[in-house]
Amino acid sequence: MSIVLPSQPHCHRALDTLLHRCDGVVAAMFALRDGRSYAERFRSTLPVNKFAAMSSSLVALSNSVLREIASDALNYLLIEGDAHKLVLCKVAGSKSPLILSIMAKHEINLGLVLGLAKMCAKEVMEAEPTESARATQTV
Amino acid sequence: MNEVYKIVFMGAPGSGKTTCIAALSDIPPVSTDVPCTDALQETKDTTTVALDYGELRLDGDNGRLLLYGLPGQSRFSYMFDVVRTGLFGAIVLVDASSEGAIDGLAETLETYREDLASIPLVVAINKSDGPSHALGLRCQQALHAHGLVAPVTTMDARRRDDVVQLFEVLLTLLEFGFDHPGKGRAT
Amino acid sequence: MLGQTRSLKIACPNFGIEEKGALRSILGLLEPYLQEPWEVSEAGPCDVCFVNVDQPNDAAPAQDAASRVVRCAQRPRLHPQGTIHRPLRPHEVLAVLSDATRQLKGNDRDDTCRPDGHWGFRLRAWPLDFIKWPKPWWRVLACIAREAHSVEQIAERTGLPAKYIDVCMERLMAAQLVERLAYTSNGALAGAGLKQKWSALASRLLKKFGFAR
Numbered sequence: 001m002s003i004v005l006p007s008q009p010h011c012h013r014a015l016d017t018l019l020h021r022c023d024g025v026v027a028a029m030f031a032l033r034d035g036r037s038y039a040e041r042f043r044s045t046l047p048v049n050k051f052a053a054m055s056s057s058l059v060a061l062s063n064s065v066l067r068e069i070a071s072d073a074l075n076y077l078l079i080e081g082d083a084h085k086l087v088l089c090k091v092a093g094s095k096s097p098l099i100l101s102i103m104a105k106h107e108i109n110l111g112l113v114l115g116l117a118k119m120c121a122k123e124v125m126e127a128e129p130t131e132s133a134r135a136t137q138t139v
Numbered sequence: 140m141n142e143v144y145k146i147v148f149m150g151a152p153g154s155g156k157t158t159c160i161a162a163l164s165d166i167p168p169v170s171t172d173v174p175c176t177d178a179l180q181e182t183k184d185t186t187t188v189a190l191d192y193g194e195l196r197l198d199g200d201n202g203r204l205l206l207y208g209l210p211g212q213s214r215f216s217y218m219f220d221v222v223r224t225g226l227f228g229a230i231v232l233v234d235a236s237s238e239g240a241i242d243g244l245a246e247t248l249e250t251y252r253e254d255l256a257s258i259p260l261v262v263a264i265n266k267s268d269g270p271s272h273a274l275g276l277r278c279q280q281a282l283h284a285h286g287l288v289a290p291v292t293t294m295d296a297r298r299r300d301d302v303v304q305l306f307e308v309l310l311t312l313l314e315f316g317f318d319h320p321g322k323g324r325a326t
Numbered sequence: 327m328l329g330q331t332r333s334l335k336i337a338c339p340n341f342g343i344e345e346k347g348a349l350r351s352i353l354g355l356l357e358p359y360l361q362e363p364w365e366v367s368e369a370g371p372c373d374v375c376f377v378n379v380d381q382p383n384d385a386a387p388a389q390d391a392a393s394r395v396v397r398c399a400q401r402p403r404l405h406p407q408g409t410i411h412r413p414l415r416p417h418e419v420l421a422v423l424s425d426a427t428r429q430l431k432g433n434d435r436d437d438t439c440r441p442d443g444h445w446g447f448r449l450r451a452w453p454l455d456f457i458k459w460p461k462p463w464w465r466v467l468a469c470i471a472r473e474a475h476s477v478e479q480i481a482e483r484t485g486l487p488a489k490y491i492d493v494c495m496e497r498l499m500a501a502q503l504v505e506r507l508a509y510t511s512n513g514a515l516a517g518a519g520l521k522q523k524w525s526a527l528a529s530r531l532l533k534k535f536g537f538a539r
Contacts, residue, residue: 032176032177033173033174033176033188034173034174034175034176034177034186034188035188035212035214035215036176036177036214049214050214050217052214053188053214053215053217054217056173056188056189057171057188057189057215057218058189060171060172060173060188060189061171061189061190063171064169064170064171064189068169097174097176144527195531195534197530197531197534198530198534202530204531227524227527272454275454276454279451279452279454282451283451288449288450288451288452288471288472289452289471290452290456290467291452291454292456292457299535303532303535303537304457306531306532306535307461307532307537308457308464310524310527310528310531310532311461311464311465311468311528312468312471313524313527313528314465314468314521314524314525314528315465315468315469315483315484315521316468316469316471316472317472317524
């Protein structure tokens with residue numbers, strides 16, 4: 001079984017753009033759905049592996065909740081703490097193996113963070129041939 | 140009184156955690172399996188990235204036993220925090236059909252050693268063609284290397300009676316070997 | 327003080343042939359646990375003398391004044407402290423011979439020795455075939471899996487007769503799956519209330535699964 005992923009350099013460029021657009025973004029990461037980091041950019045020191053694994057768990061649990069309660073599927077997960085906001089989403093639909101996680105300072109508008117997440121994810125997927133054009137995409 | 144107890148199944152991907160829970164649960168088990176993206180995909184399609192959940196009702200709803208399945212990989216060690224409180228035992232599963240069976244067990248023991256040392260623990264070898272003395276010995280060696288002493292037995296996770304027998308062993312440990320599960324032990 | 331390595335001698339002047347045979351068998355079983363080799367001596371000086379005190383008016387033959395006398399009785403409680411059981415029990419023979427070795431060597435250097443002399447057994451590893459063992463023996467295994475306990479403590483905790491526990495301990499010793507250690511507590515084991523709680527849970531669960539208890 002093969003997995004088609006956007007190139008890591010392109011993911012890094014997309015994350016660089018994201019951080020450039022908003023000073024309040026503290027960390028941004030593309031993680032694989034089974035909990036490993038694929039590309040990351042942090043403004044401060046954060047535990048990379050833990051962040052990736054936790055992002056994966058959060059998305060999977062959220063998906064399970066929606067599926068079990070409402071036969072629905074996850075689009076975005078929004079978490080708000082006292083000092084930070086966290087936005088997670090799957091990249092380009094349910095078949096992609098990538099998750100995008102963005103952590104921002106509390107004062108940043110949640111809608112802005114969500115918008116940045118959408119733009120970043122779209123940027124990564126538009127740079128590569130789509131899934132349907134790749135017969136080997138099986139996840 | 141509506142009492143709630145917890146037990147956890149742990150182990151490397153493919154070791155049978157979800158199957159064990161499904162064999163016992165009174166409710167359809169909830170799982171958080173996702174497709175694998177690493178070398179694991181050659182042996183298994185999916186892996187648990189959060190936890191599996193099932194429930195056993197006791198005495199006509201006078202109590203519940205919550206069944207949790209946790210991934211054995213070290214990167215998911217924080218998931219144990221979710222289940223730690225009120226946990227009375229752990230069953231660590233070993234996939235006998237996997238070449239990396241002992242590596243997987245060692246990773247689980249290494250990751251959760253402190254917690255596993257303070258609660259009743261049973262190691263269960265799953266997917267074995269028959270009694271495997273050699274693999275059993277290696278499991279014991281892995282336990283010893285991590286300062287743990289625990290029963291090692293063979294079972295078929297698809298067979299409810301086998302899973303129930305694990306419970307019998309675990310409950311014997313709890314009743315006769317632990318004064319305060321979860322509160323540390325002498326090593 | 328002992329010189330070159332030689333087997334220490336046990337005399338059993340009024341033991342029957344079968345009992346001497348049983349003692350030899352026990353010595354074989356205990357070999358990995360004893361610091362010095364011991365053997366049953368038919369004649370000559372001895373280091374320890376086992377005397378069957380259940381045979382009245384049977385004076386023990388002359389023995390080396392320096393040897394230590396160990397009384398053996400079917401009901402040790404009716405005799406002075408230090409009397410051990412007949413038929414001989416491996417863990418008691420082990421305790422006696424270990425103490426004797428320590429005294430004979432003339433020093434107390436024993437990593438596992440404690441002044442109060444409380445000894446117990448702790449499991450090194452579970453038998454790989456424990457599933458086939460009698461289920462009551464699982465209690466013994468569970469009891470000594472984490473901490474050392476004496477046979478008396480195991481009996482108290484498991485509710486099993488000491489003789490029954492002896493058989494299990496013998497099997498474990500033969501497989502070298504137990505180690506003999508000193509322990510600190512010498513009273514009743516704590517946690518009776520919790521034990522009841524877990525016992526109740528076990529009953530409920532096993533009943534749910536259709537298993538009798």
